[in-house]
Every structure is written in structure tokens, then in C-alpha cells.
Amino acid sequence: MLVKESPDALKAEVGGTRYYFCSEACRLEFLAPQKELARLRRLVGIGAVLTALVLALTYIPLQSTYTGYALLILAIPIQFVVGSRFYRGAFHALRAKTSNMDVLVAVGTSAAFGYSAVAVLFPTFFGSSEVYFDAGAVIITLVLAILIWRSWPSSTEWVIGTLVGISIFFSGVTRLMISLAARRVVTKVA
16 A cells, blocks of 8 residues: 655654554554554454344344344444544545545444444334344454454464364354254154
């Protein structure tokens, strides 16, 4: 990405060389990578817990009039605390008259959050009770997790071990689902 070398641009000087950055997040990652990685891990942990709650409330059928409000309350910290990195990055990118992934994530998740918040707070405005808090939460948490994964060791042994672990987990889940389905069929027949 090309960044203009203007007086108000974000910059850092390391070893007598001046570097320019499109966003504060990029500058911090360049200057203190371990500190930024630890911060990202905390944000992903918080985001993962809150996103799991949002997904549970979204996809477990509950007959409550307060589900939308609960989703809104859970989505606010995901959107504006966990996702604050994207808003800062989008601000700096737009100030530099460019666009990057931060702009894409901030605009997309803000649209989903804004529509859903209006749908919850003013149910007759859109004529629909559909909310998309889950989409915004998953996107923010997943993109941050990918940023962490990018810094993990990527030796062949590590990748093979991870894939084998995932395979074992999903084969166990598949066997459990098949046995539950078979039990349901047997009880219906009997």
C-alpha cells in the first residue's frame, strides 16, 4: 500500500530510517509486535466469549421479547471495543485518502450493527424483526483471530498436527450426531 509522505502522516523513525504507516494499528504492530500481539489475544478472547453468547441467543429458539435487547447489549462491546482497531484503522486510512481492510470491516460490520440496532429499538421501522448482530460479531472476531494466526509458527509439523486435531474433533462430533439421530429413529419406531 502506498502512503503519502506528508507532514501529518503517521510515521516512526527506527535506526535512522523513517517509516510511514496507513494506520495507528500498523504503526504499533511495527514498533512493538509482542505487545500488540498480547493485546490482540485479549481482544479475541473477549470477542470469542461474547460472540458465542450472541450465536447462542441467535440460533437457540427462545420465546422472549427481550432477546433482541440482549443481543444488542452483547454486540455493543464486540462492535466498539473488540472492533475499535478497525475503526481507528479506517479513520487513518480515509484520512490518508486510501482504503484498506479496516475500512471494509468497519463499514460492513457497522451496517449490520446499525440495521440490527434500529430493528431492535424501533421494530416497526423496517417491518422485519431480523437482526444481524451475529454476522458483525463473527466477522470482527474472526478477522482478529486471523491476524493472530498470521503470527503463529507455521512449520509443517505444526500445520499437520493442527489439521489432525481438527479432524479428530469433527469425526467425534459426527459420530455423536449419527448416534443421536439413530437413537431418535429407534425411539420413533418403537
